Amino acid sequence: MLKLSCSSISSSSTANVLCQCGVVLEMKISWTKSNPRRRFLCCKISKARGGCGYFRWYDDEILAHARRVIWGLLKRGKTYELERN
Template sequence: CRCGPLCELKISWSAANPGRRYFVCKIGKDNGGCKYFRWFEDEFPEQANRVIWGLLKRVKAFDQERDRAKKWKNTIMFVAVLVALIIWLF
């Protein structure tokens, strides 16, 4: 990078390069830095890309299921507290 030793290692999550690491100028071209870009490693084989995307989809599905379970738990807790309050009042 022409700005000095300010390169930053990032990870791409684009469809074409999931999980692939690259270097960019830490300052950023929008903030007056250079437009430095270089891949950290060679391109992944297509099979690796399919595996990565499959795992990312599974993680996303797990996160969505966890969020649904949290909402369900909160609903059950609210109803249980409400029922306990009604029983206590009467």
């Protein structure tokens, strides 16, 4: 089973954009089945720690066919990785 998560990336285009907390926004990449490889901006401070909860998609929505292709390739890569080990 693939791990569903997100990863952080750095981007100079968002370096000076602040959320409502006054903190520079963080750009992350979604690796969920419904939004594979889709970038989004969010507050660096979690809501549980008092953050504002800012969230906005950076990329346009991926077409359903493209999502299926990307997810299939990710699964194929993971299967290959498991077979090698």
